[in-house]
Amino acid sequence: MTSIRYRADIDGLRAIAVAAVIGFHAFPGAVPGGFVGVDVFFVISGFLISGIIWRNLERGTFSFLEFYRGRVRRIVPALIVVLASIWAAGWFLLPAADYEALGRHLLAAAFFASNIVLRHEAGYFDGSADLKPLLHLWSLAIEEQFYLVWPAILVVVWRRRLNAFVVLGAIALCSLALNIVATRTSPVWTFYALETRLWELAAGAILARLNTPVRPRAANVMALCGAALLLTSVIGADASAYPGWRALVPTSGAAALIAAGGDTWLSRRVLASTPLRAIGLISYPLYLWHWPLLSLARISDLREPSFINKAAIIASAVALAWATYRFIEYPIRFRGALPELPNRVAAALVALLCVIGGTGAVTTAASGFGTRFPDPERFLSDYKFDQSASYRAGRCLLEPVQKYFAPECIDSDAASKPIVFLWGDSHAAHLLPGLRRAQRRYGANFSIAQFTSSACPPLLGRDVDEAPFCSRDNDFALQELTRLRPAVVVIAAQWWTVQSNELPRLVATIDAIKKAGVEHVIAVGPVPVWSRSLPKLLMDAYATTMPHRLPRQMTAEIHSDEDPALRKIAHDHGADFVSAIDAFCTGSTCATMVGSPADIVAWDSAHLTEAGSIALVERIYYPAIALVLGKK
Secondary structure, three states, rough: OOOOOOHHHHHHHHHHHHHHHHHHOOOOOOOOOHHHHHHHHHHHHHHHHHHHHHHHHHHHOOOHHHHHHHHHHHHHHHHHHHHHHHHHHHHHHOOOOHHHHHHHHHHHHHHOHHHHHHHHOOOOOOOOEEEEEEEOHHHHHHHHHHHHHHHHHHHHHHHOOOOHHHHHHHHHHHHHHHHHHHHOOHHHHHHHHHHHHHHHHHHHHHHHHHOOOHHHHHHHHHHHHHHHHHHHHHHHHHHHOOOOOHHHHHHHHHHHHHOOOOOOHHHHHHOOOHHHHHHHOOOHHHHOOOOOHHHHHHHHHOOOOOOOHHHHHHHHHHHHHHHHHHHHHHHHHHOOOOOOOOHHHHHHHHHHHHHHHHHHHHHHHHOOOHHHHHOOHHHHHHHHOOOOHOOOOOOEEEEEOOOOOOOHHHHOOOOOOEEEEEEOHHHHOOOOHHHHHHHOOOOOHHHHHEEEEEOOOOOOOOOOOOOHHHHHHHHHHHHHHHOOOEEEEEEOOOHOOOOOOOHHHHHHHHHHHHHHOOOEEEEEEOEEEEEOOOHHHHHHHHHHHHOOOOOOEEEEEEEHHHHHHHHHHHHHOOOOEEHHHHEEEEEEEOEEEEEOOEEEEOOOOOOOOOOHHHHHHHHHHHHHHHHHOOOO
């Protein structure tokens, strides 16, 4: 395949992009919009790949086989090294559940489907992104999926003599429109989908087809404007509403810098400078290495690495990237050290990548090889809690994209028994197992109605534009509450995430419940918050203490400021208040288990297991419910 003319400034632009991404991942406070570096990579890829295809179509030398063989030799060698290294490191660092997830991500990465897998994993109960060592490969998956479809599109355009600007422009506009619309309705899908990112790659392709020199003065102005747009994005882009129309800013900036050409002052003096070119040459392996190193450091240290440690990690990533480029990527890509036929090299690389994928599949099938650990570490390593079934996630605990509660959210015998109405977010939903146990223990003399929504505290009158799904679900819960006239309403939430100026909205909720004819309202305070998943904390505590033991109590984060405020609001408006902190904690030390070591109280950092839910319900506020029901 014939390459397009080398431009040193594009390597410099690559360096800016990877530096922005690394800055965001390591120091998000200093580089809040660094994630836009991925958008820059998309534009560069679209430009370079399309340029190569156009050049070979013009010369009559384009070959699909040669194109994909070149992509394999460019992408796969460094990827194999990184994937194999992270799998090996995970053997020693990751508990079974996380190692099983790594196996799943390894399989996805080997077949360039990381974006699809991550899209399906995303949700309120998804694990922390910081603890997924292969999370960053979603963007590589999008690029590889682009490479599968794009050559065929350009070949059709060329052979049928279609207007390339009309076709590519239409594709870009449709993708951009879908991006803008879907960002609001399906933000996770929009972030990870090729369809909603295609316009950024297509923008680069249009530039490659234009290939029109710009007058020097106009080119210099264009380059400065592009740099300003890029800098604005890196400093001020908002990750909470991205991509959407906001992605136009960095994409336009990157496109302007590329369109301005390599002869502008900015291109020659800055982008084409030796340091930036050097980083640009290793930008691909540097992108591959930096995130797994940061992620594994967070996993192994149980906390965010210090500034010095992060700097050392980044320096290590640069060293590994250079070694990967110098001794693996460069020899294979340019055949300087490999006399074998290109077809054999590509076939061997594909075979190795399939082995990596198979290793991931085996790791997943083996449930993360929990046998690596002795008991009771094995129990903690293998620990899984089915929160979907216990909390009725997706049915009575809705995600933002879901609009309807299932009929089963109201017990079938609700018409003949007093109703306990559960309202709030997932911290209300995690009380359900305890209520179910209370039903069985006390002869099922009450029914349960559950109307809970992820990340939606039961606060009426909140800004509709900020969280429209919360307003919708809370309004519906109040409507059902008014219809059902329950004996008791239990409201609970992750109160520490509620802004202090919004907490008084709880008054409106309690007043609305009282107005609906419900006399008894119980507000439940926040539970203790662990620094990370409680099973992992216990596993680490067991492994690092001599003699080995599982601590029945550990230090947790106590959101004690919320308790007095909630207690005052509740009591001032005729509601009862129950402190979950008092149930589990003495000072800053909180119970990690109730009864046997198998009965740990939380399965992540703050959500209760069935044992924890039962303990909270029975030991604290169930007597209050029983007192009310006894009057019925």
